Amino acid sequence: MTDAMPLPGEDSEWLEADGLGGFASGTVSGVRTRRYHALLLTAAHPPADRTVLVNGIEAWVETAAGHTGLSTQRYHPDVIHPRGFERVAAFTREPWPTWTFRLADGTEITQELLVDPDSCDTLLRWRRISGAGPCALAVVPLLSGRDYHALQTANPAFDFTPQVRGAEIGSCVTWRPYPDRPAISALTTGTYRHAPDWYHQFIYVAEQARGLDCVEDLAAPGSFSFDLAHPEPGLMLLRAGESAPVRVRALADRMVATARVAREGPTLLRSAGSYRVDRGRGSTLMAGFPWFTDWGRDTFIALRGLLLAIGDLETAEAILTGWAGAVSEGMMPNRFPDSGEQPEYNSVDASLWYVIAVHDFLAASGAAGRSPQSEPALRAACLAILDGYAAGTRFGIRADADGLIAAGQPGLQLTWMDAKVGDWVVTPRIGKPVEIQALWINALHIAATRWEPRFSRIEAMARASFAGRFPNPAGGLFDVVDVDHVPGAHDASLRPNQIFVVGGLPFPLLTGESAKSIVDAVEDELLTPLGLRTLSPNDPAYVGRYGGDARRRDGAYHQGTVWPWLLGPFVDAWLSVRGRSEAALKEGQARFLPPLEQHLGVAGLGHVSEVADGDAPHGPGGCPFQAWSLGEYIRIRRMLGLEAF
The missing domain is CATH 1.50.10.10 (Glycosyltransferase)
Incomplete structure (x- = not known):
């Protein structure tokens, strides 16, 4: 059994299923406690043969008050960094998982996540809802490309090479980490900077408590930057497979509108x-x-x-x-x-x-x-x-x-x-x-x-x-x-x-x-x-x-x-x-x-x-x-x- 002290919201989990066996899931705190927690997890032969493609993100904002982390990561043996859970002022799963982060200077930022059952895409949307002045968001996707029961370690076979297209209507960046796994596409309104690296020794305490292997390395290919001082939200759409460039904002608006109607009624x-x-x-x-x-x-x-x-x-x-x-x-x-x-x-x-x-x-x-x-x-x-x-x-x-x-x-x-x-x-x-x-x-x-x-x-x-x-x-x-x-x-x-x-x-x-x-x-x-x-x-x-x-x-x-x-x-x-x-x-x-x-x-x-x-x-x-x-x-x-x- 792990000796790690649970974080607030760590024992409460949300689920977004895609109707084909794939899903996104995680904890209210934002920290991943299971090998199955992921933002993009798809089934090659629905509902089986499931692969984790995007495990999570590292995210932070820069304001006039300085640098503030929004994400929460736990590293072996029990190091929490950054500590975004401390800034979660509110969470709701209705109509989809939404976090409100409150920064020390009073700035408030929402992070929304929904999975579209028609496309199996995962949409992340960030918006500043209070505060003034500069507000720059940086997001680093953390990738694997592994069987959902397995874990990944840093290895030279992982291919960080990006394919970047469509900057005029929004960035479309595609990676194919392993030749026998689906490609990963990120369609965003942000600007991509390639900076390949490994983040080492994430620890999943729920797996540790179950007596299973629980330490994993994840690949960080680069970062996306968004200007949240702009009234339009920052958008990132995660998709399995290669994608042609699309008008991300229009696509996201359709997804949100369709999902809002579909999710009316009893929870x-x-x-x-x-x-x-x-x-x-x-x-x-x-x-x-x-x-x-x-x-x-x-x-x-x-x-x-x-x-x-x-x-x-x-x-x-x-x-x-x-x-x-x-x-x-x-x-x-x-x-x-x-x-x-x-x-x-x-x-x-x-x-x-x-x-x-x-x-x-x-x-x-x-x-x-x-x-x-x-x-x-x-x-x-x-x-x-x-x-x-x-x-x-x-x-x-x-x-x-x-x-x-x-x-x-x-x-x-x-x-x-x-x-x-x-x-x-x-x-x-x-x-x-x-x-x-x-x-x-x-x-x-x-x-x-x-x-x-x-x-x-x-x-x-x-x-x-x-x-x-x-x-x-x-x-x-x-x-x-x-x-x-x-x-x-x-x-x-x-x-x-x-x-x-x-x-x-x-x-x-x-x-x-x-x-x-x-x-x-x-x-x-x-x-x-x-x-x-x-x-x-x-x-x-x-x-x-x-x-x-x-x-x-x-x-x-x-x-x-x-x-x-x-x-x-x-x-x-x-x-x-x-x-x-x-x-x-x-x-x-x-x-x-x-x-x-x-x-x-x-x-x-x-x-x-x-x-x-x-x-x-x-x-x-x-x-x-x-x-x-x-x-x-x-x-x-x-x-x-x-x-x-």
């Missing part, structure tokens, strides 16, 4: 839109920013909140139809790699979540009086999944003689509790996990009642087997039965997976007192203000803090760490056992929403984090912008009788 709606991206000729949802791509399980879970709950049936249909063609041996892929096109089929639940998402989409379409033409393709994909599971497929996934789904092989992690460190599978859950049975029985019921009555027989068998095998005499449900495929062996760990038997899926398996006992047990030991713990604090294996190196983090990931997305199924179950009266809805609004609403203003601004500590005060961790976390927050609002936004 939560725009946050939800950050996860929608193109993949090939179709659409998908990113699992999270900054380091995830699209994952099957996450996409199908998040889709219900990010799209269906807000009525975006068209995008939901495009995503589900696009994924329909990916079924292989009855399985949906759970992950597409960062590079390459071969998907990874390594999940027992992603395919079943697809069936749930299709059901919810068709139900929402029917409620909207819409008859989607895609239903035959969706039906075929769902039936292929159920037939594949019934017959048996990869990794021992099969319907057993009792009608329940058995899955798993040593060394694999097939459920959503999928942490693995080297050969250590932290929560293997081989056998018959409880939430897999809830998903399976729901999927069978959906198919039997909508498409194929032949699934009724196995559904009835599975329901009877579930009722006879999963109740724990000590209370609640077993987490896994037939552990390691040993008949009669069971895992009695109190985990949140049993909540799906009561809520979070279209058709509860249990109601009445049995359901209430499950909700009460989960509430007593697993519920926190930000979500459900993954293991009871009373369990000897419980880990209350999520942090440290990869082994420590993955060792805690599902051993007590809180997951906000699980709060959606819990609230659904809580309402199911209490009744959805007006009084219950108001109680739920007062109890469950304020902590999440407060969380929207910390960590990933306007978003919900991936995880939080199991122990109070439940500090957020993991990915700061997580799709299913935000999606379930939106679903919770709808469940509690409120508008989505």
Whole structure:
């Protein structure tokens, strides 16, 4: 863990997504704390194969009072220079990230940043809003040209050679640091001075805290100067690839005007839109920013909140139809790699979540009086999944003689509790996990009642087997039965997976007192203000803090760490056992929403984090912008009788 003292605003991060998997992101303080913080980060094969091109800037102003730095950099081991964060008088992310810097002489300068989803360009705009006299701004772009998971060190292969064009309508400067990476173009109203240099040993404290490599060198090709005493703003447009000269001011004005219209409306709606991206000729949802791509399980879970709950049936249909063609041996892929096109089929639940998402989409379409033409393709994909599971497929996934789904092989992690460190599978859950049975029985019921009555027989068998095998005499449900495929062996760990038997899926398996006992047990030991713990604090294996190196983090990931997305199924179950009266809805609004609403203003601004500590005060961790976390927050609002936004 780093000993560096956090700067004001360092733990609050903003995100500007480009709709193709690329993005700009950083902290309110301006200091980069992650290798993923960048101003221009693009996806060569959307939404994957991402490259960091422009990591940041060094910026300062010269006034009659002297030289003042606006940027903030942290160098190894913990040297802060310059200290622009001390001059941040205000920050807002509406309608796009905007900083107001106040200088010692009273001069105020705004710095705005927005990403255009149509072009994937990043626009920076500076303007003096108070003060008089000379005001010269200098900006040095800090470049890399590396894979977004990697780091750069100073090296002779980096090509600083600029191509400068179009001075009469604004400077267009292009660099191609590496021949196998995209070129970088800066279109500006400033004047360029070439002065190649390396800035050495930036340190990223979030990476340091995660036990990862955290020191990087960045290339500084030269500086751009702007006269902010002039009423027109200074502009810099960053673009991947070579660019012809353009009238920068006119282009920037169009970008700003278009973005202002596009960003009208609820901020939560725009946050939800950050996860929608193109993949090939179709659409998908990113699992999270900054380091995830699209994952099957996450996409199908998040889709219900990010799209269906807000009525975006068209995008939901495009995503589900696009994924329909990916079924292989009855399985949906759970992950597409960062590079390459071969998907990874390594999940027992992603395919079943697809069936749930299709059901919810068709139900929402029917409620909207819409008859989607895609239903035959969706039906075929769902039936292929159920037939594949019934017959048996990869990794021992099969319907057993009792009608329940058995899955798993040593060394694999097939459920959503999928942490693995080297050969250590932290929560293997081989056998018959409880939430897999809830998903399976729901999927069978959906198919039997909508498409194929032949699934009724196995559904009835599975329901009877579930009722006879999963109740724990000590209370609640077993987490896994037939552990390691040993008949009669069971895992009695109190985990949140049993909540799906009561809520979070279209058709509860249990109601009445049995359901209430499950909700009460989960509430007593697993519920926190930000979500459900993954293991009871009373369990000897419980880990209350999520942090440290990869082994420590993955060792805690599902051993007590809180997951906000699980709060959606819990609230659904809580309402199911209490009744959805007006009084219950108001109680739920007062109890469950304020902590999440407060969380929207910390960590990933306007978003919900991936995880939080199991122990109070439940500090957020993991990915700061997580799709299913935000999606379930939106679903919770709808469940509690409120508008989505």
